[in-house]
Amino acid sequence: MVFSKYDGVKISAIAASVPPTVIDVTSELDNPDPKYIKNFMKNTGILEKRKSDFTQTAADFSYTAAKQIMDSGYYKPEEIGVLINLTQTPDYRTPSTALTIQKRLGLSMDCLVFDVNLGCSGFVYGVSLAASILNSSNATKALVTVGDSLARGRRHRKKVMSSNTGLLFGDASAAILLEKSGEGGFSSALMSDGTRHKALSIPYGAWRHPEGPQSVPGDDIAVFNFTISEVPKLLEEYLAQTDTKIEDYDNLVLHQANMMILKNIAKRVGMPMENVPVCLDRYGNTSGCSVPLAIVDRYGTVEEDREVNLLTSSFGVGLSWGVVGFKINVKDILPITDGYDIYEDGYSDEYDDEGELKKTE
Template identity: 40%
Template sequence: RPATACVLHKRLGLDKDCVSFDISLGCSAFVYGLNVVCSLMANSDVNKTLLLVGESLTKMTNPKDKSVAMLFGDGGGAILLEKTEENSSIKGILKTDGSGYKSIIAPAGGFRNLNATTESFTWPDGNVRTLYNTIMQGEDVFAFTISAVPRTIKEFWAKTGTTVEDYDCLAFHQANQFISKMLCKKLKVEPTKMPLCLDRFGNPSAPAIPMVICDAYGKDEEDKELNFLMCGFGVGLSWGVCSAKVNVKDILPIIETDEVFEEGIINCPKDFLKE
């Protein structure tokens, strides 16, 4: 506490007539967040929204855990939306299966398990972790991804009256290369339509979709509109699909930085005096 959105509001110097709130989710956060802010704009006098997604998964990864140590990465994304009179829309489908909440989980570090031990354990899969590290049951996640995700995408196509041919790019969550290949096969999609950036940035969870879009088109200044199909899936278990048309000239390249908002880190009473 407070919400990270409030800290970012201060850091960005935004106006006080601004609604700021967190959506705590993970791999599907971008798709969920996009649907939430679009609904807010459609049903209120809000004309502009700034959707920020970010993760620092390496903080929660045990370097001795061979199952994820080389997989997760850190990153963030910013998407500015403005209400216009143009006849365009962002459509989406969102899904949740809470029965799989243990499939990707950090058992400690929050109020659910406030005083957990920091002891390292050797888990049944042979990897060393503490309760504060991310634990992923790979087989469960894989089975969920290659069954639920393609089924929901096909449901979205039926709902919107579209096919894969209607989209210029399929910007999907960057889980791993094998899963991406399997999704291409199940959806009968040419791999060139589903760009990857995990070979350089890993799996950053929430910002994976905007990162892969910026990586693929951020240096292209051509004035042209592309139709994107976006899909996020993972922790929760939660997943979602949405589509949007974006002008390439509005897509910025990825920036790599080690900058940290020092004021937001409070370790002792004197840190309150920092401005």
């Protein structure tokens, strides 16, 4: 593992935004068999999720969450020196979606702005990258936005997902503000394994295979085995490295993959389930956003002035996984907002009856 310590940097605010439309997952099942529905709900724990319509993308919810932190008085646009956006569902092939978020927030040009193509592990990688840059630069505040719109899919494809795997996903984005605080700090442990890149993959539609299905089935068993073995192992290594115990943390906040995975990891590291925030029942698997969303769901409406010690772990496509432990005051965890912002970029979207993009002269 790559263990990093970010002295004098803190996570100073977290917000999350979701589409206003609530979807009952049973209404979206390809397979209407009641037994399948019962088992899906029991094993995944997912009952509802949020799904954006085609007027909005993950970037819109990222913008809404970042603006919520700004509007709450945590930063002025000119103070942000780093903006990192983590997504698998960018607005454009290029440039990075982060650049449009920079523009919309009115951040200055004295800012390092880029996207990172990561999925479910996005949160731990995003805050680690931002903290590293803060530690080695003259920037004082950094924004991380993380989110995907996998439930929505892409408009010009009729079939959004190739299997019921797509049913798991909900749309959501989060924003995290980091700043130099001169005291305290936090740590991360990160790992990756490219030998298992095919276990979760969208291989078509980019440069190596320009044409093909929007998704291919993942290797569910390999991913499940990876998760319940590698994640607890890294959590244990992180605890040893930081000389902390699981009891030192108020919560273990895990990527909201599915209920079976949450229960297994919690059991293996000895954290009671009541200390493991769960939001996947109402929001589904929200990819890289799920850890901050679970934090905001647990504490966003709690009006208390006290610090909580959180042990977080994100894991998924890559394969890629990591652990971050940090303290944050409950009052700096903002409530979840429904996102209505839409970026009118001036490009045209015209489609024929088949849902394919119309050829333009």
